Amino acid sequence: MNADIIRRYGESRLPRYTSYPTAPRFSTSIGAGTYRDWLMSIPQNDPVSLYLHVPFCRSMCWYCGCHTTITQKDAPILDYLTILKQEIRSVGKAMGGRQSVSDIHFGGGTPTIMTPTEFLDLTATLAATFGISSATEVAIEIDPRTLTLEMAEALGEAGITRASLGVQSFDPKVQKAINRIQSAEQTATALYHLRKAGAKSVNFDLIYGLPHQTVESAIETARVAAAMRPDRFAVFGYAHVPSFKKHQRLIDAAALGDAHERHAQAEAIAIALCEAGYRRIGLDHFALPEDTLSIAADNQTLHRNFQGYTTDNASTLIGFGSSAIGRFAEGYAQNDVAIGRYANLISSGELATSKGYRLTLEDRIRGWIIERLMCDFQLDFGAMPEGFELSHESIGEANSRLRTLVEEGIVSWRGDVLRVETEHRFLVRTVASCFDAYLGETGRTHATAA
Incomplete structure (x- = not known):
């Protein structure tokens, strides 16, 4: 390695x-x-x-x-x-x-x-x-x-x-x-x-x-x-x-x-x-x-x-329960993290949702791409679900982060199929991040990639 x-x-x-x-x-x-x-x-x-x-x-x-x-x-x-x-x-x-x-x-x-x-x-x-x-x-x-x-x-x-x-x-x-x-x-x-x-x-x-x-x-x-x-x-x-x-x-x-x-x-x-x-x-x-x-x-x-x-x-x-996240066709909904506030909302007859996210079509496309990469270590862009398309800037040669990974030998293209090379699969989150439109926006600290 x-x-x-x-x-x-x-x-x-x-x-x-x-x-x-x-x-x-x-x-x-x-x-x-x-x-x-x-x-x-x-x-x-x-x-x-x-x-x-x-x-x-x-x-x-x-x-x-x-x-x-x-x-x-x-x-x-x-x-x-x-x-x-x-x-x-x-x-x-x-x-x-x-x-x-x-x-x-x-x-x-x-x-x-x-x-x-x-x-x-x-x-x-x-x-x-x-x-x-x-x-x-x-x-x-x-x-x-x-x-x-x-x-x-x-x-x-x-x-x-x-x-x-x-x-x-x-x-x-x-x-x-x-x-x-x-x-x-x-x-x-x-x-x-x-x-x-x-x-x-x-x-x-x-x-x-x-x-x-x-x-x-x-x-x-x-x-x-x-x-x-x-x-x-x-x-x-x-x-x-x-x-x-x-x-x-x-x-x-x-x-x-x-x-x-x-x-x-x-x-x-x-x-x-x-x-x-x-x-x-x-x-x-x-x-x-x-x-x-x-x-x-x-x-x-x-x-x-x-x-x-x-x-x-x-x-x-x-x-x-407190902090629990739900996933729906429309987006994500999360209950209040604080047990006290969660309990007060529910006991008063309300639902305890405190925040969430409404998905756009582009979010669904990027989410599908990231899930398949994380699960399969490869993705056939020619076989994406009907209605799922991303701009040229997001895939292929125009995606600068992805292009760098190709040059490093971490991923490779075989026709329309993007594959994470076997010896570099431990960096699949790095590959997935190439399709994350929001990476680095929140300032939140995440786990290391390896």
């Missing part, structure tokens, strides 16, 4: 492109009234996806980039769940019918911070409001350190089909530096209980670029985790943005590796997982060959949303 390319491109800060435009482009021009109109316009025969945000944890992991609150008391969680159920009923009423649901995702925070009874009550509210069937995929994010047997059994009773377990690193030195002590035994026990409860697919999250992390410790973590045989892995680069996430100031920046070290760790993890029988999917996911994520990648039907790579192809995503 060209060290100069890693240095110049790997240290640039770019969006992860889980949406386009990205969240910093959202504005307060989109409010509750617009959101209600969008809910009412969803075609009744189109299945939707649901995302529920539970923003509570028992302790703070210092690397965390999520919207979450630390609480040792149960009362704030119970109050929040009451409001969350009220929001579910309000949204269902605005939609005017029991819309069928293809996918549900519980994120956070730690969604399993609620008790089994509370979780089953929440899922009962969803079932009473939406059309949920045995075919609905239900996924949840889990902290293995706090998952109880009773909660695992409740997840099975609720029909959970997929679970994502945070692992990050098994290196004790790294764990101490990020305030997350978690043994391999705890992780294996959680996996066992989830399998027994009926989870068909389990994902492990790993992170590279953490303080004191080395190539050797990254490989060891990958090997130990792979021996447990989860169906998928998501392998993310740590994004150190202490100006945005104040608790990250507790991490010693001097203990973080540079772009070369981060790239070496990422590639070492990838090699270890591939040697263990996993297939590389997109930028940062790995899956067993028989997993639906692998099949979607083969068929070029992979998608990318706020949870990363997914097989979910619903055109509408409805977000519930």
Whole structure:
């Protein structure tokens, strides 16, 4: 690998492109009234996806980039769940019918911070409001350190089909530096209980670029985790943005590796997982060959949303909870981030939308291009959907940023097909950014490209 390319491109800060435009482009021009109109316009025969945000944890992991609150008391969680159920009923009423649901995702925070009874009550509210069937995929994010047997059994009773377990690193030195002590035994026990409860697919999250992390410790973590045989892995680069996430100031920046070290760790993890029988999917996911994520990648039907790579192809995503983002044909709508303001709006009978974005045709075109590049590492401009056209300045020789990547050998043209070269796929976000019309406008700090 060209060290100069890693240095110049790997240290640039770019969006992860889980949406386009990205969240910093959202504005307060989109409010509750617009959101209600969008809910009412969803075609009744189109299945939707649901995302529920539970923003509570028992302790703070210092690397965390999520919207979450630390609480040792149960009362704030119970109050929040009451409001969350009220929001579910309000949204269902605005939609005017029991819309069928293809996918549900519980994120956070730690969604399993609620008790089994509370979780089953929440899922009962969803079932009473939406059309949920045995075919609905239900996924949840889990902290293995706090998952109880009773909660695992409740997840099975609720029909959970997929679970994502945070692992990050098994290196004790790294764990101490990020305030997350978690043994391999705890992780294996959680996996066992989830399998027994009926989870068909389990994902492990790993992170590279953490303080004191080395190539050797990254490989060891990958090997130990792979021996447990989860169906998928998501392998993310740590994004150190202490100006945005104040608790990250507790991490010693001097203990973080540079772009070369981060790239070496990422590639070492990838090699270890591939040697263990996993297939590389997109930028940062790995899956067993028989997993639906692998099949979607083969068929070029992979998608990318706020949870990363997914097989979910619903055109509408409805977000519930503070900070949750919904995606509609017309654009994006985000709930108020502050739990108090979110709760006050919902309890007063309002929807909690505080900002969003209305898509233009050009946004849809650029979003489609970026998603296909992120998922397939190539794009046939001659096979774009009908009505999708971009000016000459956006593609081909007139796109100066893209032209530079061609000259560097990072991408190549083969007729109308733009391809990211295999050895440079870790820079796919750099390639995607060539089609981002808003790059650099907001001043928001993003993660490094490698």
